[in-house]
Amino acid sequence: MIALEWVTVRSGGFSLRNVSFEIPTGGYGVLMGKTGSGKTTILEAICGLRTLDEGTVRLAGNDVTRQRPGDRGIGYVPQDRALFQTMTVRENLSFAPSILGWTRNQMDDRVDELSALLRIAPLLDRSPGGLSGGEAQRVALGRALAARPKILLLDEPLSALDDETWEGMIDLLGEVRKATGVTVLHVTHRREEARRLADRVLILADGAVRAAAPADLQEQPK
Amino acid sequence: MSREDRPFIVALSILGGAYVVLILAMVLANAQYVTRKGLVGFGTPEIQFAIWFSLLTSSISALVSTVIAVPLGYLMSRTEFRGKRLLDAVLDIPIVLPPLVIGLSLLILFQSWPGRMFQKHVLEVTFERPSVVLAQFAVACAFAVRAMKITFDQMTPRSEQVAMTLGCTWQQAFVRVVLPEARRGILAAFAIAWARSFGEFGPVLVFSGATRMKTEVLSTTVFLELSVGRIEAAAAVSLFMVVIAMGVLLVLRFLGPAEAVGRTVRP
Numbered sequence: 001m002i003a004l005e006w007v008t009v010r011s012g013g014f015s016l017r018n019v020s021f022e023i024p025t026g027g028y029g030v031l032m033g034k035t036g037s038g039k040t041t042i043l044e045a046i047c048g049l050r051t052l053d054e055g056t057v058r059l060a061g062n063d064v065t066r067q068r069p070g071d072r073g074i075g076y077v078p079q080d081r082a083l084f085q086t087m088t089v090r091e092n093l094s095f096a097p098s099i100l101g102w103t104r105n106q107m108d109d110r111v112d113e114l115s116a117l118l119r120i121a122p123l124l125d126r127s128p129g130g131l132s133g134g135e136a137q138r139v140a141l142g143r144a145l146a147a148r149p150k151i152l153l154l155d156e157p158l159s160a161l162d163d164e165t166w167e168g169m170i171d172l173l174g175e176v177r178k179a180t181g182v183t184v185l186h187v188t189h190r191r192e193e194a195r196r197l198a199d200r201v202l203i204l205a206d207g208a209v210r211a212a213a214p215a216d217l218q219e220q221p222k
Numbered sequence: 223m224s225r226e227d228r229p230f231i232v233a234l235s236i237l238g239g240a241y242v243v244l245i246l247a248m249v250l251a252n253a254q255y256v257t258r259k260g261l262v263g264f265g266t267p268e269i270q271f272a273i274w275f276s277l278l279t280s281s282i283s284a285l286v287s288t289v290i291a292v293p294l295g296y297l298m299s300r301t302e303f304r305g306k307r308l309l310d311a312v313l314d315i316p317i318v319l320p321p322l323v324i325g326l327s328l329l330i331l332f333q334s335w336p337g338r339m340f341q342k343h344v345l346e347v348t349f350e351r352p353s354v355v356l357a358q359f360a361v362a363c364a365f366a367v368r369a370m371k372i373t374f375d376q377m378t379p380r381s382e383q384v385a386m387t388l389g390c391t392w393q394q395a396f397v398r399v400v401l402p403e404a405r406r407g408i409l410a411a412f413a414i415a416w417a418r419s420f421g422e423f424g425p426v427l428v429f430s431g432a433t434r435m436k437t438e439v440l441s442t443t444v445f446l447e448l449s450v451g452r453i454e455a456a457a458a459v460s461l462f463m464v465v466i467a468m469g470v471l472l473v474l475r476f477l478g479p480a481e482a483v484g485r486t487v488r489p
Contacts, residue, residue: 047387070389082380086402095398096388147389
């Protein structure tokens, strides 16, 4: 479960005011809004990368507002993916388990599982620098899922993908959700993504969030 | 380039080219002045000492500068705090101060009460060999800090933020993600600091003196050879320094901060 309760974040002239919403355990929430409306700020607040001025963040039922990012049990895929360029794909996937002290066998098993799920086995020994957009996105997704987080945060994960890759990634995200049972918050400005993936749609406008049904999206302003 | 634009580009090339010609002319003139007699001077124990002492002190001061510059450049790039602009200006003081003034300031510092206590109980510095490293470090570190700050500025903080969401403390993210991604920038900062240290003259002369076989580095060798009228030897040492400096600059061109971190800047 992801729950924000009366969250306020101020940064320079920009502010989010009293943002509250909830995505139930195993749910797939899609947060929509115009560019610069604060979608990424909400993800950063959930991650613990941005200090809240007011409010509470609850993840899987726990108040994590004052926890450091690494203790929140989240997987985060930023818009630019930020793959670790000095590591191979395999090392990217093993990163979180290695930090958490998993054994070599546990890490290898997890890398095998993820590479099968995300269909990236042929990429394991490559450097992230040479990957295509779709490949890099699948690796970033794998890295975020490696330590079996309960929460997955995706910042515009399908932007800058061609139509065919986009379609493949939509299917893949559905498979990942089914295979892992993870609770997802997916940020996008594309209604089609929300229609295909979301069971809860949140619209961010003028610093506040309101809920919308996926079926109502055609009437929503972009 | 269209025909209309050509005069503009030609004018820019002439203006810029004049400076390039001056640099090359200086190097060529120096090379032309080097004689067999001057090169023989390289075999003297004094110049041999100066070569090895220059290489040693430059390497030590560059290493210390880099060790200081990495954390300082990172803090200046990634954190916000009261007085940051003032600190930024302070860090530039060694870059803008005349080198002689830096040497004089070091000299006065080590003649002050705390300086004298340090020299009495810890280490003799003034006019001793450690003073050469300190004089070089005082200037070179400022350039290394600047290079590291630029390196970190050009790197997206996203990688370390993601590492922190994956379980790292800030320190772990710095060691496991930031440092490896900044490695070429670190190498460039080391090279800049090394080149500055290698060519440093004013602070070394004032703070360390120019005692043969003790505190003499190559830049002071040029000065000493000139002062006794051995221009051929001074020219030979100068040319040797030009060759070394060119080598370092070529390394910098390949490993400069922009290229070093370019891959991490672009998603």
